[in-house]
Amino acid sequence: MADEQVEGAVKAKKHLGQHFLKDETIAQKIADTLSLKGYHHVVEIGPGMGVLTKYLLQRELDLVAMDLDSESIVYLNHSFPLEHSDLLKNTDRLQVIEADFLKYDLTRLYGEEQFAITGNFPYNISSQIVFKMLEMRKQIPEFSGMFQKEVAQRICEKPGSKTYGILSVLVQAFYEAEYLFTVPPTVFDPPPKVDSGVLRLIRKADIQLPCDERLFFNVVKTAFNQRRKTLRNSLKTFNLSDNLKEDTIFDQRPEQLSVADFVTLTQKIANDPV
Missing domain, CATH: 1.10.8.100 (rRNA adenine dimethylase, C-terminal domain)
Incomplete structure (x- = not known):
């Protein structure tokens, strides 16, 4: 019954590329992709109704949930804390921000501190999210989350493939990229027309390239x-x-x-x- 209430709480908006994850097992698997080694700050992009947020908060981290959808923000600020009060005894662990991740200055949150990024990313801006991560690579030791399957595979692809491209080279210049698992459309509401894929990026020890x-x-x-x-x-x-x-x-x-x-x-x- 609780799941039915959550599913109906926020309506997915096509123009925002929203597909709400409703599979608890997959949400937990994504939350577990982060090692939390050398950092404890995490930004979740597009939390929607907090299915992934809940599992992230079961770990020892401080979380910023950032969404452009004002309806999701209202839900996370009002309904989510009531449903998961056991996880939010220390309210400082979760900060909900209504903002466009692509335009938001993350140094306002963390200064020069290290932080990770995760999420069930809106497909229509997923590549742009990766490019912003690359710009801030000195502060982002880990990055994980869900993309359209072909985008996730492209990021992790090796030379010689037709799908190996700009994202593959630029990401792999600074991160170890690993495609973790495929997710079917049926675990989303509404279901997308394509499969999704979860990946993990771990920053290399040396990210200084010997060139301009x-x-x-x-x-x-x-x-x-x-x-x-x-x-x-x-x-x-x-x-x-x-x-x-x-x-x-x-x-x-x-x-x-x-x-x-x-x-x-x-x-x-x-x-x-x-």
């Missing part, structure tokens, strides 16, 4: 924007010297290059005398 990082990002994005072409053709906008373009690395297509290869390519371009 801004140039690295630019090279990766430019190369994959014309992924069917060889690098010699896709990177024409860099006005490379004829001598450099003779290098055999330019015979390859972007999906053939590992992160280390892209670092080498960036170094070559940075040292090109032209």
Whole structure:
């Protein structure tokens, strides 16, 4: 009976990409993906009606639940604490914020402290969430959550695959990426038209690339924007010297290059005398 009340409490909004998770076992599995090693602050994006929130609060952490949906915020501030008062004896453990994660300045919450990100991410902004995480990678040791399956697989994909792309290279330059498990549409309300996938990213011990990082990002994005072409053709906008373009690395297509290869390519371009 309680589940029926929760399911009816907030209406999923299509324009926000909302699909509310209703499977308790999967919620617990996502909450358990975080190691909490070296941090205790966690941001949950898109908490909806708090199915994942509840299991996160069973762990020793301080949680910020951030949602753009004002209806969800009202529910989390009023109904959720009543249902889970045993988890919220210390009300400082949960802070509910109505905000757009993509626009919110997270240093207002944590300054320069470390924090993790998790959630059942809205599909329509999931890639943008990853790019914001990359911008703040020095403060984010772990990141986990649910994406559309093909996006989660793409992030974790290795070189040589047709799905290996910009997100794969940029994420794996700084994080160890692991695809954990697939989730069927039936565990959501309303059910999406596709499968979902849960992944975990753990920041590498050394995230300083031995090249110009801004140039690295630019090279990766430019190369994959014309992924069917060889690098010699896709990177024409860099006005490379004829001598450099003779290098055999330019015979390859972007999906053939590992992160280390892209670092080498960036170094070559940075040292090109032209």
